Amino acid sequence: MARCTYTVICKVNHERNTFLICPVIYEQIGKRGTVTEAAGFVPEADVKRLREAMKGAGTNEDIIVEIMAHRTIAQRQRIKEAYKQAVGKDMADDLSSELSGNFRSVVLGLLMLAPVYDAYELKNAIKGAGTEEACLIDILASRTNDEVKAINAIYKKEHGKSLEDNVCGDTSGMFQRVLVSLLTAGRDESSNVDEAQAVVDAKEIYEAGEARWGTDEVKFLTVLCVRNQKHLLRVFEEYKKISGRDIEDSIKREMSGCLEDVFLAIVKCLRNKPAFFAERLYKSMKGLGTTDSVLIRIMVARAEIDMLDIKAQFLKMYNKSLYSFIKGDTSGDYRKILLELCGGE
Template identity: 65%
Template sequence: MATIGTKGTIKPYANFNAADDVQKLRNAMKGAGTNEDAVIDVIANRSLAQRQEIKSAYKLSVGKDLEDDLRSELTGNFENVIIGLITPATQYDVEELKKAMKGAGTDEGCLIEILASRSAEEMRNINAAYKLKYGKSLEDDICSDTSFMFQRVLVSLACGGRDQGNTVDEALAKQDAKELYEAGEKKWGTDEVKFLTILCTRNRNHLLKVFEEYKKISKKDLEASIKSEMSGHLEDALLAVVKCMRSKPGYFAERLYKSMKGLGTDDSTLIRVMVSRCEIDMLEIRSEFKKMYGKSLHSFIKGDCSGDYRKVLLKLCGGED
């Protein structure tokens, strides 16, 4: 379970009363239209744990699922972000992973984002919940939907077997850096398995040391080497791993920026990152966003989204700085 703490923008509501919130939501959905502002006022101002209490209280007093009633009242991106907010974190990741592999195309970006950024414990929970919900393992679905070295990197990340310690083995870090250099920059052709083995199994502190040692040998960052040695989704996956090891908030800031820049908005990425990080590290993501792009995340959302959808995202963003 992700740690909920001081780095999130959404906090538990101080005067929380599940029964009162159920009444507010019922009133908002009664009659011909829907009072979207009232829905936002409840859902976007409560913590995820409080929203679960509201869901239970709703079913108890109304005899129906809150999710079903909201789906029948709301549409589009507004519906997607509100439903995302009332979905437990592990279940949300599971559903996003399934959606990324359903149908004709594959959303490789979604697979990479979730698998590269979740902790070993989160991955164990995701694997168990995925099997329970869909009757197939996450690994089986990844294997039937992806191929070659990209598939192998995703499977390795999905195992959730990364070393969770903090120990840095200086000698091994130098050896790892040397092996990465010899597997890529130094030779004709690339030994991708060596990259997978080191980047997908070592703990974060150790990898930060490896990156440092790599720069001494290669005279450039590992990211630059990956870009010159790899291509396509494999390149994207390994870059995501390195970026998450360096700074998860920085990685998510870049995901948000890319979802909004240029023509058209990648709403599914924008919603997923805002929903999944708002109670974890959104304050840090905001800070990194401003540092990296010279404009606030708040101003980007304001200029890129509209209507009730924008209101929810701005609430999750939590401020203008």
């Protein structure tokens, strides 16, 4: 597994335009993204083409798609810097005024560094009258410790309040406690498997759920939010021996609502993260209407990380390509840029 270092630039003082710069390490699964570095990349050339695409009465969206969907996050940051130097304006502001709807949401998302985008999505999920619990679950159940720490740091700098405080102000009960546990970014990320402890963990989860009247959700939290991936895969094997059921089936039987959703997301991400995202994409598009917030968030966030694996899982699970699903469920420039991020059939 390769590791990729991005430099996260967090605005500290909006009036003085000063910044805090800190390196953050992100996991990348080899070269499993559909978006890769553009050869012969010259940011100034891209800036010139983008300016031409935006000047005048209309906007040439095809040029914006061509550039934004075929540059890496790091390359897009260099384009942003070159744009500001050449024009004296923020590129995101100019694009925002030129574009609209879901297409604009995708383009602006692509301009952000990964943890900045996650923090932005989480803020949008929390603000206002309701809470988009699916966003909280999708992000916090699937990110590594380093990624969660970066999200926490950026969120605090951008909004002056901790993400934990805002999550606690907008959620309640055991669901809130699971999210807070995930926000501590304290999961063991070693590859150590304690065979004896795996048996104990499986037995304790069984006794906290299937073997009793009512459910002790805290025991599920303690095991599922703390232990490392390899250890938990062994726990799940032992659990099936003891209970005769898959851990996912037991969670569905013992819990409901957001708590069920977050525990299932944790288990699915531990087992097969690309399959988790493939399922989320499928559910965002199947039936009448499209949950665009989910579709956009996953396509933007995973394009450079594991989209090839997500596509493979999608085809395996649903016998249809992700490309064909997006093509049939979206339209216009929004469809064009998503299909480019998807990377073909």
